[in-house]
Amino acid sequence: MNKSILYIIGTILIVLVAGTVLIKGNGDSGGNAIVGGSGGDVQKIVLGIKDYNYYPNTVTVKVNKPVSISLDSTVSGCYRSFTIRDFGINKYLKTPKDTVEFTPTKKGTYRFACSMGMGTGTLVVE
Amino acid sequence: MTFKEFNKSLAEDGAEGELVKTVFVSLATSFVVLAILYIFKLKYIENFIPKYGFYLFFAILSYSLILPSIRHVRAYKELPCMAGMMIGMTMGMISGFLAGFFVASTNGMFIGSVFGMLVGIVFGVLTGKCCGIMGVMEGIMSGFMGGLMGGMTSIMLLNDNLKATGVIVFIISAVILIGLNYLIHKETREIERRHRDSNLFIISWSFALTVITVVLMVFGPRSSLFQ
Numbered sequence: 001m002n003k004s005i006l007y008i009i010g011t012i013l014i015v016l017v018a019g020t021v022l023i024k025g026n027g028d029s030g031g032n033a034i035v036g037g038s039g040g041d042v043q044k045i046v047l048g049i050k051d052y053n054y055y056p057n058t059v060t061v062k063v064n065k066p067v068s069i070s071l072d073s074t075v076s077g078c079y080r081s082f083t084i085r086d087f088g089i090n091k092y093l094k095t096p097k098d099t100v101e102f103t104p105t106k107k108g109t110y111r112f113a114c115s116m117g118m119g120t121g122t123l124v125v126e
Numbered sequence: 127m128t129f130k131e132f133n134k135s136l137a138e139d140g141a142e143g144e145l146v147k148t149v150f151v152s153l154a155t156s157f158v159v160l161a162i163l164y165i166f167k168l169k170y171i172e173n174f175i176p177k178y179g180f181y182l183f184f185a186i187l188s189y190s191l192i193l194p195s196i197r198h199v200r201a202y203k204e205l206p207c208m209a210g211m212m213i214g215m216t217m218g219m220i221s222g223f224l225a226g227f228f229v230a231s232t233n234g235m236f237i238g239s240v241f242g243m244l245v246g247i248v249f250g251v252l253t254g255k256c257c258g259i260m261g262v263m264e265g266i267m268s269g270f271m272g273g274l275m276g277g278m279t280s281i282m283l284l285n286d287n288l289k290a291t292g293v294i295v296f297i298i299s300a301v302i303l304i305g306l307n308y309l310i311h312k313e314t315r316e317i318e319r320r321h322r323d324s325n326l327f328i329i330s331w332s333f334a335l336t337v338i339t340v341v342l343m344v345f346g347p348r349s350s351l352f353q
Contacts, residue, residue: 004137007150014153015187018160022179083285090285115285117235117349 042066042101047121048074054112054121063107063125070099081115084123090115132308141201141319142311145194151325152190155332160186163340171344178343180289181228184296188224189335191303192217192249193328198310199253203320209313210257211264216306217253218268220299222246226276227295229342231288234349235281241342242273245335 043061047054047069054075061067071080071093082100083090087110091100104110104125113120135142160182168174199205199213226242250265283291 002137004143004146007146011146011150011153014150014157018153018157018186019183022175022183024175024179081285085285111352117281117284 042068045069046072046096048072049076049079049119053119054079056121058122058124059112060124060126061104063104066101066103068099068101069112070096072096078116079114079119082112083115084110084112086110129308132311135311141198141314142307144201145198145307147325148194148197148328149190151328152193152332153186155329156186156189156336159333159336160340163337168340168344174344178232178340181231181292182340182343184292185225185228185339186336188221188228188296188299189332191300192221192224193331195303195306195310196249196253196331197323197328198307199256200321200323201319202310202314202317203256205256205310205313205317207257207260209309210254210261212309213256213306214250214254214261214263214265215268216302218246218250218265218270219272220302221249222269222272222274223276223279224295224299225339226273227280227292228276229339230277230280231284231292232343232348232352233346234352235277236349237342237347238280239274239277241338242276243270244273246270246272 043065045059045061045067047056047059048071049055069082071082073096075093080094081090081092084100084102087102087104089100089102091098093100104123107125110123110125111120112123132142136146137143164174195213195217199217205213222242222245224242225245226238228238229241230238246269247266248269250267250269251262252265254261254263254265279291279295280288
């Protein structure tokens with residue numbers, strides 16, 4: 001058999017084996033949350049902008065209790081596209097009345113950010 | 127000189143005949159190195175494969191497509207000025223973009239861009255020098271641009287189908303690099319081969335790139351968004 005064909009077959013085999021092993025699972029692992037969860041005492045958080053970043057920059061919430069986050073009128077541009085990667089939250093909050101609701105089910109420290117990563121903050125679940 | 131003839135030359139002896147072999151050697155080296163690192167160190171890192179597997183896989187695939195082009199250019203040493211500039215620009219841009227894109231996906235824009243620029247400039251200069259200072263300048267400029275763009279694109283797509291974009295970016299880059307090999311083949315019809323790199327050249331580069339990428343992704347500094 002031609003040498004090149006052997007190399008091509010070898011290359012395809014390597015890619016298939018390595019791909020099967022390496023490409024699995026979700027890279028955004030970390031936190032757990034029930035998005036849209038409600039009931040019980042809702043922990044309401046309103047974020048604004050200060051020094052070109054979300055304010056307050058660190059928010060502490062209680063585990064297994066619903067959280068509702070909204071952005072006040074000082075927040076504009078891409079900062080209104082609010083994300084918490086660990087919880088799979090990615091929502092454009094067009095007005096201060098729009099909210100993101102979820103229930104964190106695991107303690108830990110998570111990052112929240114705008115969709116471009118320009119503004120970031122920390123959500124502490126305890 | 128048609129693409130069919132180029133395809134045929136891949137199975138023959140000569141610089142073009144070494145391209146497929148180079149892809150194989152690079153992939154084999156990189157995945158063996160990754161497997162060794164995984165057995166001794168990486169398997170103890172929580173969520174290693176779900177977190178880094180996809181990006182490492184495509185970074186290694188990217189290196190295995192970049193290195194054959196470098197070997198191809200080095201085989202002829204000197205090329206016409208326009209072709210050399212095109213080669214320097216393509217190599218700098220594609221290698222910088224891919225390296226920057228995949229590293230920034232796990233570490234943030236700063237470290238991704240710096241690594242992308244470094245890889246892009248080194249490969250841009252290595253290949254662009256085949257036509258002198260113009261190719262070298264082109265390689266530096268495109269490496270710098272590609273590295274920054276790769277890191278930036280990755281961060282901008284972080285919450286919007288980043289993995290799918292990674293696959294699309296890789297496929298487009300692969301097509302461009304195959305086109306570049308065809309261009310080199312066309313431009314060197316009347317040029318004698320002047321240099322022969324051993325497989326050690328490819329093994330060394332694959333080893334170095336894989337180790338640096340793994341170390342950066344897993345243990346390297348990262349921006350606040352990834353902490």
